Amino acid sequence: MLLIYCPYCEEERPELEFRHAGEAHIARPENIAGISDEAFERYFFIRSNPKGIAYERWRHIHGCARFFNAARDTVSDRFLATYRTGEPKPRLEGEGQ
């Protein structure tokens, strides 16, 4: 069970309080009704699924209920950072392309 730092509660809490919410930094297209099939596929289905540092969303569903972002190494499952929704990706050491 992971131990996750909620950037809103500013506390480490056990994973049972959280729900994983998929890859982060995938914005819903502004004019979604007008985008191509290919763009829709990219937005809704395609995932980077990296082996290494993944940017992902979590929700502190049984806590403050906020969505936030995290950078986690998917090989070691170690969190490198968690940060609030809307904040840019943090700069991390050892990050791949």
Added chain:
Amino acid sequence: MRKYSVFAIAREALRGHTGWPEQWASPEPKKEYDVIIVGAGGHGLATAYYLAKEHGITNVAVLEKGWLGGGNTGRNTTIIRSNYLYDESAGIYDHAVKLWEGLSQELNYNVMFSQRGVMMLAHNVHDVQVFKRHIHANRLNGVDNVWLSPQEAKEYCPPLNISPQARYPVMGAALQRRGGTARHDAVAWGYARAASARGVHIIQNCAVTAIRRGPDGAVTGVETTRGPIRARKIGVVAAGHSSVLMQMAGVSVPLESFPLQALVSEPVKPVFPCVVMSNTVHAYISQSDKGELVIGAGTDQYTSYAQAGSLHIVQHTLDAICEMFPIFTRMKMLRSWGGTVDVTPDRSPILAKTPVKGLYVNCGWGTGGFKATPGSGHVFAHTIARDEPHPINAPFTLERFRTGRLIDEAAAAAVAH
């Protein structure tokens, strides 16, 4: 390939089993092959075997970064069934079951395919509706699957608790008698031996680090930890690592990799005669030939390549097992482990050509790829050899996510209303 038989064993017994040949050769990689298969799991090895056997393409290398059969092939709970809802799924999984039925003889390797029956429990009205939908669709597709009352389910699997007082009482079950289990390692080894005998090179400890493409965009070969290898056709069969490999060729795929755990109990005398699955309470259980209860847990919620999961996932599974089979509470967990499974948005696999010429992909089997091993290898070999899909895998395209023509087995088992 020296034939295995009881006589061969008797002959070897006389000389202390010192005369057995290697089951598969371990050659140095050549500079070039007609086809490279990336990933020596069951699916990859089967693909190579059928390329050689059915299509006469024997100049094939199967590249494996670790040891053959060491990924999900050697980590899964070996459940085999074909009672899927959609025609497309029933088609490919039943194709596999038919191949399973003769596989030991085909490979001259006892893969211990045991049609002990797979029973799926219904715990509420919604389950009943969904399972009956499966049963009727299966019947009209020629796939066996029958409905059992709770009493019939109990007769088929005596340890089952069918008390109406259970938290989720058993309301019935769908039984596929042709379903069952097989010995996972034997499947990998049997295909490896048979492919090797037909000239396929199985190259272990050889990780692919890049996929090379020519000026026309077509693949030209791979870079590996054991040097570059050329090939005009490359089949990626890398399960949890498919995203990573496809990215090497510049192809993005709709996959996410999750940790999936399983566990076995200490071995006991025969007590559990079949395979039981419950989607509602999340538990999958059978007993191996060795006597261990083999139990499948669920995936963790986050993506990971760690091949390890959390204890609470295992706990949740055992909660369900002990709820359905209260006699097992005093049994002990002997070993637990994790694998990395690649999951598509519609929970159906991708076996297809890709936008890159010469690059083929077989991935997205999620938590249940083992059962498809022979069928998957068979039609994927066809796809590579002919550069067009076999009718059975034609629906399992990459493009379906663009058009919306999904094969949504997950949605078909929709959550309770």
Added chain:
Amino acid sequence: MAGAFRLPAAGRLDAGRTLRFTFDGVSHTGLAGDTLASALLANGVHLVGRSFKYHRPRGILAAGAEEPNALVGIHRDAARRTPNVRATVQELYDGLNAVSQNRWPSLSFDVGALNDLAAPFFSAGFYYKTFMWPRAAWERLYEPVIRRAAGLGVAPDQPDPDNYSNRFAHCDVLVVGAGPAGLAAALAAAEAGARVILADEQPQPGGSLRFESGAVIDGKPGWEWAQETVARLAAKDNVRILTRTTGFGYYAHNMVALAERLTDHLAAPDAQAPRERLWQVRAGRVVLATGAIERHMVFPGNDRPGIMLAAAGRTYLNHYGVAVGRRVAVYTACDSAYAAALDLKKQGIAVPVLVDARQAPQGGLVEQAREAGIEVLAGHAVTGTRGRLRLSAIEVVPVAGGPQRRVEADALLTSAGWTPAVHLFSQSRGKLAYDAGTGRFLPGTHAQNAVCVGACNGTTDLGMVVEEALHAGAEAAGQTGAQARGATARPEARSPEGWSAGIAGPAPGAEAGKGGKAFVDFQNDVTAKDIAQAVREGMRSIEHVKRFTTTGMATDQGKTSNLHALAIAARMLDKPVPEVGLTTFRPPYTPVTFGALVGHGRGALFEPTRRTPIHAWAEAHGAVFEDVGQWKRAWYFPKDGEDMHAAVARECRTVRQAAGIFDASTLGKIEVVGPDAARFMELMYTNPWARLEVGRCRYGIMLREDGFIYDDGVVGRLAEDRFHVTTTTGGAPRVLHHMEDYLQTEFPHLKVWLTSTTEQWAVIAVQGPRARDIVAPLVEGVDLSDAAMPHMSVRTCRVCGVPARLFRISFTGERGFEINVPADHGLAVWEAVWAQGERHGAVAYGTETMHVLRAEKGFIIVGQDTDGTVTPDDAGLAWAIGKKKTDFVGIRGLRRTDLVAPGRRQLIGLKTLDPSIVLEEGAQIVADPNQKVPMKMLGFVTSAYWSENCGHSIALALVEDGRARMGERLYVPMPDGTIEVEVTSTVFFDEKGERVHG
């Protein structure tokens, strides 16, 4: 005297505290503090089990958790039978009843031992090469025979009456293992002020000090120091000591799982007390002091009862006061076994010979052995053993060759060296490093905040062990921010023993012996030859060797055998050991009871049960319940022996003739509030909301971004900025999550607040021609006339004096109201409504009737008539999509090629030509029932009921191009015949929809 082999002058047990026990029905006497193994040995019983494959007689190899052979069943009573219990771990209690396993008819005469004669046939992996002909025989003949022969103990056949418990704990420093290293580390950490948890698998801490007779710490015998240290620790309020507690799993982010055994050692445990407790400890820093495990010597005939590990023999002697034989020979490749020989000699037990595989062993212990008059045969090998069910003699030959000598002995202690117990370190994903000098895998790079100390870290000198552990404990405490309260005194520690030497693989000179099988893995009957054969057959990775031979896969998970197997494979492949690889260590370290992992999560606590405020009333009125998600919902209310069919028919009839009252409290409810509430609703639902008047309701459809129906429900607008949203019963949590996701991450500019109110409101639906008459007397301040409160409207008011939201809505097609009142008042208001209802001939109805009535009207149930692949248009709900809207979730997904292609399955109604036949939900529909399998299926039945009100069966179905098939004849092939159906509208009753107003 508790046993003929109990020595009066040895051991730490109290000779006055005797306990009785039985093994295979024979009564014996042991002492308090014994394990089953020590008590059996005290009584001269060495034959305890049979091996897995060859059914060879097996004795006791070890004195701890690594035991591969001595597995028994413990039968406390008929329901409390535990298979595969290690006799070396099971503590003795008065009346303990143990039975041997895997033998028939008896332990000393086992028919299965015939397998041993056929052993040349049963080589490694033989089963992969045969049993293939004839094909059908595998399942009918071979597999059942193999299965019966396999397995060890017998699973319980009754539900377990015991309880299990589960705790989470946090600490600064977790110390796993309470030998000298663990105790020292815990002491240093505790004295520095850290919150410490110290766990050890034994009933008493002390670890190797149990047998290490020469250890001196702080001027005291080691064991004495250990017990004093435990007392010091126990007196501190910042220390928790857990004995009989095994650290079995090391998980991500420093979560370590411990299994504590609470009652298995008690003669008469409290039936309510938990049998075991799972601890999930989140530690700031973990100190692993897990010790080392002795390896046996691999030589022909090394499995005979009476042959055991040297330290085990010493433990039985020094701790339990038991001689493992009268003439005890020793066979070793390292120094520590010399100490065993010396201890035996001191107790007056004959040590006829000490065979050392090394050519020229040197050092203090060797000299002492020689001085004590023990014949040391350096450079020799044991090449065979004698004795049927117990060792009687060993055969000794010089390694370099020479005459064989037979030495009479009834026990043989062996030691090939010590393997550091790096299991937990490895589970923590730390990287092991191979130390070629000592032939050991040692902790290398740590992956988590942990440190290894003592023997598991490769530190073998006791003085250095204590020093290292004290340092690690203090450092761990400092790192986690504990305020130092003063440094721990550094006691001096010394021991004459060294543990680092040894060999892996077959003993030199013993490989080629004709004396029988040289076992690597005892329990799974894997010999050195099997490993060699696997390598010859192309198994070049240790994982392949392991899987092909099953070495290391028995219940002991290869604790004594893995390094031997690896060394043999490496030698065969002519590769360094680390290149062949070490198999991965996986949890658990030792087997863990399912019950401990389950804890309280059984029966009613398996999953929470959600009940509505009206549940008790329904129960009292005879309702049958169904599970919907976690909810229990009243399914139907049978009266006077009615079956389900009769009850539902009556309920359906009565609702349409008079009225019915239905508990709809499980309906999901979300309050959407804020100045931008309407804008938010526009985005989340397909429908238009901006112009919905306050006080009016609308049926809303929610899609996922992919365009498929995700949820539905009636939404009422209570104010310009306030919507009362209802969802499906099962959908409420995910709908709220879905809304929050969009609100927080995609539309954060909208000023909207979402609140789940599912549990806040009890919902009582009153439906039927008399609904208004029933409701009216209870409602205050609302004009219920059709003009003032038409269908699809909502009012805030009081009902029975309680604040309420009153909806005029209908899921039955009848005039209907849904009364929402605070949940605490739900039952009272229900009873008041019921009292009114009875006057008007109303019934209470359940979910089944609700389903029938809505199906008569063609209203869908999301999740039953849709399945995640259905668009609004498929479901005949295209009207619910706001045509002028430029955005809502799902707007783009809906326009994908396949979602607008012809030939999609559409929801239609079906009537059976024989009106009495009710279709089966899930049944498939075809155009041509005579086609061959596989048939072309056009669709399937989503809902089907007997309609009492229509006088015929009704069904809803999703059918390809369904709406273009009105009136068409289709077929439903069933196992017992084909049913003819006609495609109809989805509305079967009151097609004009007049009754909602009537």
